[in-house]
Amino acid sequence: MDENESAVVLERVGKRYGDVVALDGLSLSVGRGELFGFLGANGAGKTTTIKLLTGQRVPDEGSVSVLGRDPSVDPVETRRHLGILPEREDPPSFVTPREYFGFVGRVRDIDSEMLAARVDGWTRRFAFREQLDTLCTDLSRGQRQKVMIAASFLHEPDLVFIDEPLANLDPIMQERLKEFLVAYTREENTVFLSTHHIDVAEEICTRVGVLRDGHLVEDRRLGDSAAGDDALLDVFLDEVDAP
Numbered sequence: 523m524d525e526n527e528s529a530v531v532l533e534r535v536g537k538r539y540g541d542v543v544a545l546d547g548l549s550l551s552v553g554r555g556e557l558f559g560f561l562g563a564n565g566a567g568k569t570t571t572i573k574l575l576t577g578q579r580v581p582d583e584g585s586v587s588v589l590g591r592d593p594s595v596d597p598v599e600t601r602r603h604l605g606i607l608p609e610r611e612d613p614p615s616f617v618t619p620r621e622y623f624g625f626v627g628r629v630r631d632i633d634s635e636m637l638a639a640r641v642d643g644w645t646r647r648f649a650f651r652e653q654l655d656t657l658c659t660d661l662s663r664g665q666r667q668k669v670m671i672a673a674s675f676l677h678e679p680d681l682v683f684i685d686e687p688l689a690n691l692d693p694i695m696q697e698r699l700k701e702f703l704v705a706y707t708r709e710e711n712t713v714f715l716s717t718h719h720i721d722v723a724e725e726i727c728t729r730v731g732v733l734r735d736g737h738l739v740e741d742r743r744l745g746d747s748a749a750g751d752d753a754l755l756d757v758f759l760d761e762v763d764a765p
């Protein structure tokens with residue numbers, strides 16, 4: 523694939539934290555328009571990878587390209603084109619969702635009418651009209667999660683990194699988010715979904731990669747020739763001892 527068509531390219535990337543090798547020769551390319559499921563056991567290096575791709579950390583070796591840019595060279599400009607939803611992040615406690623969305627709209631330079639329309643879309647999708655003017659500190663965990671998901675998509679970024687977005691959502695809202703992610707990537711946007719939910723990855727992703735000990739051990743396109751493939755869970759079982 524031409525690098526210009528790739529949303530994400532990592533080439534032989536290494537990253538250490540002191541003596542701990544978090545990434546060890548990781549090479550991966552994710553095309554534009556993919557819904558990419560990034561799987562791997564605890565400590566495999568998924569969060570580290572996303573930190574490198576979003577300019578929060580710099581690789582020790584190898585190269586990283588995001589939408590054709592090196593995120594470590596201009597992290598602020600790179601982040602303008604990205605949506606980022608870490609696994610554990612809450613909106614500020616003493617503002618309402620409406621105020622928080624207004625803040626995000628200003629930071630992301632979203633025209634006010636467009637912002638209102640997008641907030642309305644998310645409010646309907648996630649059924650949280652009654653919470654729009656409630657202080658975030660008084661929202662439930664799932665309601666705060668809805669606010670963070672909506673906020674990360676408000677500027678309709680070309681590429682979104684999301685970590686376990688379904689956690690804390692009820693089953694109906696999980697379905698709505700899954701439908702949204704599939705539709706969003708059909709419009710040539712790219713979603714990089716870090717998750718432990720193999721079933722969800724198999725259900726909605728166009729492709730999955732499995733990380734082990736800081737490098738890719740499986741890179742599988744789903745939906746075309748998947749029928750005869752081994753179960754993805756087996757890729758994980760290979761690395762753990764019996765209890």
Ligand SMILES: Nc1ncnc2c1ncn2[C@@H]1O[C@H](COP(=O)(O)OP(=O)(O)OP(=O)(O)O)[C@@H](O)[C@H]1O
Binds near residue numbers: 542568571
């Ligand atoms: N700031 C840090 N200092 C030292 N070691 C770290 C740091 N961050 C991560 N590590 C180590 O790097 C390795 C990869 O961690 P990382 O958080 O990237 O894994 P992960 O795949 O996201 O795991 P999980 O599924 O548990 O969230 C682990 O061994 C972890 O202990």
